[in-house]
Amino acid sequence: MSLYGTMRTGVSGMNAQANRLSTVADNIANANTTGYKKASTQFSSLILPTTGGAYNSGGVNTDVRYSISSQGTFTYTTSATDLAINGKGFFIVQGSDGVEYMTRAGAFTPMSDGSLQNSSGFKLMGYPYSSTEDPTIVINGFAGLEEINLAAGELNVKASESGYLHVNLPSNAEDPFSKTTSLVAYDSLGNTRKLDFKYSTTGTPNEWSLEVNYTDPVSGTVTPLLAATTLTFDTDGKLVSPTDITLAGPTTIGGGVLNPLEISIGGTSGGSTQLAADFAAKGDIDGIGPSGVAGYEISDDGIVYLKYENGDLAPKYRIAMANVQSPDNLKPLPGNVYAQSSDSGVVVMGYAGNGGYGTIISGALEDSNVDIAEELTSMIESQRNYTANSKVFQTGSELMEVLVNLKR
Template identity: 85%
Template sequence: MSLYGTMRTGVSGMNAQANRLSTVADNIANANTTGYKKASTQFSSLILPTTGGAYNSGGVTTDVRYSISSQGTFSYTTSATDLAINGKGFFIVQGGDGVEYLTRAGAFTPMSDGTLRNSAGFTLMGYPYSSTEDPTIVINGFAGLSPINLASGELNVQASESGYLHVNLPSNEAHPYTKSTSLVAYDSLGNTRKLDFNYSTTATPGEWELSVTYTDPDTGDVYDMLDPAGATVITPPATAATQALAFDTDGKLAPPSPETIATQPLGIGGAILNGLSISIGGTSGGSTQLAASFAAKGDIDGIGPSGVAGYEISDDGVVYLKYENGDLVPKYRIAMADVQSPDNLKPLAGNVYSQSNDSGVIVMGYAGNNGYGSIISGALEDSNVDIAEELTNMIESQRNYTANSKVFQTGSELMDVLVNLKR
């Protein structure tokens, strides 16, 4: 046995306990850090070969591990941009260096430029939203991501494209009988355009004719919106084109009556009123001819000029802008990522993580799909540090450090005895 070896073993033990105390200190310091994942120190023995009956003391080495896959509890807030993930996955954020990182720290705040940044200054990333299909995800990379921007639609206009109009035409009215109703559509500049739907009986019982017109409030010109040649002004001797409607003995629209009618596009006042697809119903429901008063219900999509009044974020990560007129318009979808071994991610300053050799490749996805957790708006994930456990670890490390120092001290005293044998 070597006295120097004994002292080296004592030093090794003190260094190991100092490392443990360092992780305890970090954990306690970050007990209130949003999304923080605690560190722990694992010990591994170092054994030296024993020869000739003499025992050679070895030592101890440490390895720091992170409980990144362990989810913390949630604290609820009043901010819709405070986000937490209930389940597996990470937010993707971009640092000031333009590099993407992973994080569970979702305390995002809208900035003056409309982007969302957390308390460490990292910007939340996502994909522009499409109503027809999900964005194409680069499974193992961050291509296609862009900063989520709540100011991207400061003023919003959405031209009308479709709608519905379901009416009851009174079956007990004598011919000739005419009744009109109107719907408002939005053109490409957000102007309101009132379309008049005119229903008239024909000489054949159960048959009606429908015409659709638009009257220019500035010129008084009346446009025929059903004219197959395109929306044109109706001259005084001319009549508007009509769509024939026939009803069966149950009062429902019968073939060859269409289930939808299509108006013609109209360019007026420097704007375009799109051709509209208006559902009028069919044999399964919609417009009817019954012995009751004329009644109508309908709507056309579209949004007039409206400013952003707020925003909402759904549990599947869709970011909606809420406009002053009450409309919710999806603009972005928050991207999520995961790796095969989250606990082996590389921690970096700012409570973010990067891929390491042991973590596995980054796999992209969406909240609520393919095993990814859901997003909770108005909540933050707490640190997963247990203060009571950390204080216990601190006391254990303090005692163990003291014990190792006694080993070093004893070895030093024995060296003194050995040196002074000559005396």
């Protein structure tokens, strides 16, 4: 065995333990970093072939691996924009360089420009929300994403489109009898429009008439929205027809357009009735009047809602998620973000709660998956092993000195 080889093997062992200590130092330093995934050093032997009966000492190689797929525990907060993923997947964020990355660090804060940025300055990305269909996504790339911006809805108006009104009409009322109730709708400018629903007996059993009008509060002008319509009930007091009505429009009132309204008045459950009880009514019409943003809500499937001062919730964005075939082989980058590598597989896009992706927890952060006790144990082991390898080097050096001194 070569004494030089012995010394080189000792140096190889010291370098390997130094690498292990470096990962331990990183892990301990980031033990409280949101979404941090620990690094570990794996050792593999380097064997040299034996020649002429002489043993050739080899060494040790190291490979750094990351436990990116290992989920950490959760810490709950009071901020609705603090987000954690329970399950597989990554948030998509954009750096100042305009490039998209993946991360599990969800400590997002609303900025003055309306963007949601985490503690490393990366902006959360997603798709505009649509109530009729899911956004079209590029499965294997980040095309089509846009910055989630909460300032876009600072003052919101949504014209009314539909609603319901379920009433009980007293079956024992003496003809003629009429009763009026009202619902408020919003026009295209956010003006409130009080709609009067007038129910009247027709003199025919199990029949009532319904008409809907709008009365201008200033001029007193009455605008018919629904001419007298016959409501027919069966002998059990349930509304047979019609079950839905359409209020005529668009009608321009004071500069705002009141769109056609689809109003549900009956159905298989909870519809209008004709029973021997007092007149009663319950109903609502959608729409939002001019209102500022008072807060935010994010559902477990990643829909971002703006909460307005009047209590209404308006969905604005759908948070995008991504994953790869081998998350542990992603390339870690500064800022606790990851990029696709040749070993990780291609990026696959999706949404929270479906397609194998985890759900989003609002008001929570994923903790680092570092175990301090385990890291301190590794530190002690590395320290002892480094010392032992240094003794090998020192012994080889002493033997070399003995060999040189033979000349004397």
